[in-house]
Amino acid sequence: MKKSFIKVGIIYSVGQILSKAITFLLMPLYIKKLGIEVYGQLALVDTILDFILSFVIVSIFAGFTRYYREYNEIDRKKLKNTAINFALIMIIIDIIFVIIFGRKISSVVIGIDNSYYIFCMIVMRAILTQFIMLMLREYDLNYEAQITVVINLVNMLASVGLTILFVVKLNRGIKGIYEAYNIVNLIILIYLFVKNLKTYKMEIDFNMLKSMLKFSAGLIPSSISSTVLTLSDRYFLKGYKSYAETGIYSMGYKFGTLIDPVFVGPFNSIFTPFKFQVWSEDDASIKLNNMYRTYHLLGCFFLLGISMFTKSVLLICKLGEQIEAYKIVPLILISYFVYGKAAFYSLGIQVKNKTYLDGVIMMAGGILNILLNIVLIKPMGMYGAATATIVSYLFMNILYYFVGKKFYFIKYENLIVIKLYIISIILYVGYYFISKNNQNIIIDIIIATILMGIYLLMLIILKIVSKEEVNLYILKFKNKLIKR
Template sequence: MDNKKMISNGVVYFFSSLFTQSVNLVLIPLYTNNLTQEQYGQFDLIMSVQQLLMLGITLGVFSGMVRFFNEYENRQELRNTALTFSLLWGSICVLIIWLVNPFIYPMLFDSIPGSNLFLPFVIMSSVLVCLNLIYSSYYAMQFQALKSSAVQIATIVTTLLLALYFFLVLDMGIIGILQAQLFSNLAVFIVLFLIHLKSFKLRWKQDQLRKMLSYGTGLMLGDISAWVLSLSDRFLIRGFMNLSSVAVYSIGYKIGMLINPFFINPFTSVFTPFKYKVYNEENGQERIGKMFRLYNFVGWLCVLGLSLFANIGVSLVATEEYRDANYVIPIIALSYFLSGAIAFYSLGLHIANKMRLNSAITVIAALVNILCNMLLIPWMGIYGSALSTVIAYVISNLLFYRFGSKYYPLRLSLWEPYKYLVVFVPIYGIHVVVMQMWPSLLLELLLNGVLCIVFVLVSLFCSFISRDELMNVLQQVILRKVRKLSYKGVQAKS
């Protein structure tokens, strides 16, 4: 894939993530203004449980399809095998939860209206998410960014519309949110299935399925550990503190993780097929190294932006009682940035199919996270929990770098991401001091813009990124936009 196509795909994924997260931001004030802090904390815990259960429902089959996509000529057959398995296994999971739910939901939830449907709705939504991921991954691996993004956009827009109806009009509370998610995923799956109906056939290719499941289940222990890293903190905060603290932490977390849809997800969507395509080429290491430098610069710029605009962000999506979330945001943004760097450091393990080692490293990081949470939450509260995640990702990056280099030496610097701290800390410190002395929205907006420019200039001055590297990306994006506008102008005249 040439640079032009890679950048164009990246732009599509960026604006798709931007739109998707914008809709999610609309949903946050909808929930925080119509649920109590305790209810919102309970809802956040349910969403955390859903992500854990989804690991057992998907069994990583769509990840396996992505991994072996370029190793089979008949890619439709590979997709159909993944779909056939997911339909069968998903049906079994749905049947099991309906059978056992009457015995377990009273133990998990208090007397919340509709709580008897929480788990069935969560499981059914997870099955549909897996099926939709297979379709969107199939598009993504063919560099069809528009189609892949359309799946995500359609899901989130339908969820918003249904949530407005179930949550506001019918006043269904938490169960209304879960019902909106279920129906939106179902609607998108039906559309995708009908579009590909002619090419779909029930397939059970044992060789393909064995490879996909071997790869996917090999990642499961690591995925569970990743869940512990990113979501188990809610349960620890609830245990040491209360549901209101979970709610405040959740708001800070949701804003801090905006670096994921705005930058890391679009970047990964482009980088994943790119790295598997070029890693064995003569200049593959050099090309991946350039991507790493770009990742660090743009990633830290995003961390800084989220940190500077944290106060404004919380004011827009939540009420005054969530104000303490401000200082959680920079720490969460940093932790997500460090988690994204794993895509580089772990490449050697993925190439060598060392999934057990990959999972073992994530398990170690998860255990470190739990230990740090238990030590820091009683001392620092929700900020200690956020800091625990950063510490865990620092250790996981160190281990991925150490073992991944054995199988594919990228010659990347382990300390490359951290050198930006010498720029970030003083700039953020200036922001905090000025805002405490002269709190003003207009001043904050002006100051934030100036500080972001200062970050870019200092990074160039310190040679963290070269002027050519920065200008090359900007020129490619601007050139593409100019061509697109010119094309539209010609069409309008004709």
């Protein structure tokens, strides 16, 4: 019996929202305890983590995801064991690499106090994070969202508790943040490994490994290029401006990337297995278009919501000058929202196993981003960095569309999408000018709430969502309340 995609998506969303909410509680703590300049240094360290995440175990879980549905239950266990054992081999190689080259790399790339120790902590966190993702992937593929969400929430809560202890009580600074995450990640990984011990064997099927690596390794250049897109702006900001402006930009960037864990990530968690399941079916066009419409309906809602409520959150946190970060949030949100559409356009590349093209496209986007950062950051500061990000992601999305359709073409219906974009732009521009000089939290929340209500109303007025659909959702909601 198939589980409801919407139900699974909601579970993922709730888990991601709670996780992010906990993370955002730490932001004022970091800024007040570490200072905005050290917070800027932390932002650079975090982007290095993102870069290393791309290849510590060759993102083998991506290949595992791609081929999982193509095997029966027995062979799926062999596929999983192959991925796990390959990851263990890669960990040994990673450790040797850090021992030999770590000091030189850390002094150049990080360049702050205790850089080698911090670099070791970064690599350790990357290894543990990737391994946990691999161990949880089978639950995702079987739509067992509750397990993944609960484990991730426990991980986050424990990490936050230890982080507060290490940073506030023990004054460990950036080192303490990474030490806390590594301790908790190690405990979670041990738990997952013991939980899966019954099905684990020391085996590697080289044909399976070859297929997974061909898919996963093809994504490495794109993962690295993707990190360059978020890494280069921090470095140029640090060079052209200061750690302080880097810190403010990073704060705004965090709010902007909220759309990923709150919406894009959960959506793709259900859409990725779904698209691999339906792409060859006769009615694939209808099913994929329904998902495309859903992506934009919900995506624009979250995009507007985060854009308009960010200022209120910053006002509540009483961060003073850092409140200016809210102005770059919409640009970052749009960047990630647009890039999320690549999940639709890249389907042809993925089903034809042409994942090396991901790397080419991402590399092109990364190069463009670096060039734009050089041109825009010096005169425009963090606004130049945000502009460079959105232009780069738009450029990559266009490339994904034209390259992907050569291998597998679905004609997506964009009339509704255009209407949604127009509504969203008008509402946000209205919000910006109405609340520009407002410093009252209550008034700001009221303005944002009214405009969000107008968005929902416009969906019905413009017949983007039919009254029948609305009535159906209301009826389902009432039935659930009655059952409770």
